[in-house]
Amino acid sequence: MHPLLRKLPLPDADVWYAPNFFSAAESDLYFTQLQQQVTWKQEKIRMFGKEMPLPRLTAWYGDKAYTYSGLKNEPQPWLPVLQQLKTQVEQATNYSYNSVLLNLYPHGQSSMGWHSDDEPELGPEPTIASVSFGAERRFGFKHRHNKAQQNLYFTLVHGSLLLMQGPTQRNWLHSITKTTRATGHRINLTFRNILS
Ligand SMILES: O=C(O)CCC(=O)C(=O)O
Numbered sequence: 001m002h003p004l005l006r007k008l009p010l011p012d013a014d015v016w017y018a019p020n021f022f023s024a025a026e027s028d029l030y031f032t033q034l035q036q037q038v039t040w041k042q043e044k045i046r047m048f049g050k051e052m053p054l055p056r057l058t059a060w061y062g063d064k065a066y067t068y069s070g071l072k073n074e075p076q077p078w079l080p081v082l083q084q085l086k087t088q089v090e091q092a093t094n095y096s097y098n099s100v101l102l103n104l105y106p107h108g109q110s111s112m113g114w115h116s117d118d119e120p121e122l123g124p125e126p127t128i129a130s131v132s133f134g135a136e137r138r139f140g141f142k143h144r145h146n147k148a149q150q151n152l153y154f155t156l157v158h159g160s161l162l163l164m165q166g167p168t169q170r171n172w173l174h175s176i177t178k179t180t181r182a183t184g185h186r187i188n189l190t191f192r193n194i195l196s
């Protein structure tokens with residue numbers, strides 16, 4: 001494992017975190033490039049028979065289509081900046097990815113509800129590498145089976161790398177919680193490998 005990645009204390013999981021995976025200068029540059037070059041979309045999902053805008057902007061790049069939150073995502077072709085990030089993340093995590101989901105959270109009320117990345121096309125024990133730039137946000141973990149296990153929260157900082165693998169998705173949900181604090185833009189990328 002890359003020396004900057006430290007194992008987080010979650011039972012029944014395999015989660016690693018490197019707060020300063022990218023330097024400050026590198027992170028600032030990536031943040032600006034991603035904000036400007038990515039084609040960000042405001043997607044809608046059907047919930048309880050109603051069309052609801054997702055509480056964040058998203059983009060999907062890579063080699064394969066993917067169904068997420070009930071949406072069929074047709075991929076856009078890789079951008080050089082995304083390919084460069086992918087290579088760095090692949091070297092650090094010793095794994096290869098063929099897709100990336102990007103999320104842009106414009107303010108503190110922009111969020112992601114509790115979910116697992118457990119779609120069948122990710123396989124039984126998906127490896128997911130998550131990179132964050134911009135504003136710091138709280139990332140929550142909730143155990144799916146053990147009600148006595150309290151939720152655990154970590155702050156994902158500018159230039160950080162989070163790696164979730166093994167039984168993590170089977171045993172835990174995760175989320176980005178809302179905050180009433182004034183918060184700037186945050187960009188997150190989750191690199192995934194879609195099986196065919
Ligand atoms: O923004 C984040 O850190 C979480 C993203 C996430 O969980 C996802 O895209 O599935």
Ligand SMILES: [Fe+2]
Binds near residue numbers: 115116117174
């Ligand atoms: Fe997720």
